[in-house]
Amino acid sequence: xxxxxxxxxxxxxxxxxxxxxxxxxxxxxxxxxxxxxxxxxxxxxxxxxxxxxxxxxxxxxxxxxxxxxxxxxxxxxxxxxxxxxxxxxxxxxxxxxxxxxxxxxxxxxxxxxxxxxxxxxxxxxxxxxxxxxxxxxxxxxxxxxxxxxxxxxxxxxxxxxxxxxxxxxxxxxxxxxxxxxxxxxx
Numbered sequence: 357x358x359x360x361x362x363x364x365x366x367x368x369x370x371x372x373x374x375x376x377x378x379x380x381x382x383x384x385x386x387x388x389x390x391x392x393x394x395x396x397x398x399x400x401x402x403x404x405x406x407x408x409x410x411x412x413x414x415x416x417x418x419x420x421x422x423x424x425x426x427x428x429x430x431x432x433x434x435x436x437x438x439x440x441x442x443x444x445x446x447x448x449x450x451x452x453x454x455x456x457x458x459x460x461x462x463x464x465x466x467x468x469x470x471x472x473x474x475x476x477x478x479x480x481x482x483x484x485x486x487x488x489x490x491x492x493x494x495x496x497x498x499x500x501x502x503x504x505x506x507x508x509x510x511x512x513x514x515x516x517x518x519x520x521x522x523x524x525x526x527x528x529x530x531x532x533x534x535x536x537x538x539x540x541x542x
Contacts, residue, residue, distance in 0.1 A: 410440045
């Protein structure tokens with residue numbers, strides 16, 4: 357359902373890299389300082405991670421990867437921002453991250469000399485879909501706000517292969533819409 361949804365206002369800041377291999381994916385954690393505002397709602401970026409394949413579909417298209425940028429409001433409301441990837445040119449953020457993924461699942465690793473900018477994971481176009489759903493990992497808690505960016509980013513076939521040498525496919529199967537209302541910004 358197309359609506360006049362509020363614009364996404366990103367106030368993301370670069371931060372020293374804090375990265376973990378959790379056994380299923382690579383996670384990059386953030387402290388206070390990066391936030392997303394949607395109308396009067398304000399969410400702080402907690403972390404981002406990746407899933408293969410993409411998990412969401414747009415017009416039936418299956419995407420090989422997605423980045424989930426997880427946010428939380430002061431009241432504890434979770435918001436997941438999904439940025440889908442198509443195969444194409446190399447992705448600069450993945451180019452920085454993939455060589456630094458810890459070999460083992462042994463907690464966070466800090467790289468103070470490596471700055472990571474979450475804005476680099478955002479497409480230039482800010483059109484999006486919004487719906488209420490659940491977390492993608494057990495216990496799949498309901499009540500999570502989802503924002504899916506309409507414009508995908510790219511990653512190279514070599515980057516996808518490099519990621520898959522470390523992590524098996526880890527996306528939850530595409531879920532039926534059921535009674536969910538999916539809002540679409542222009």
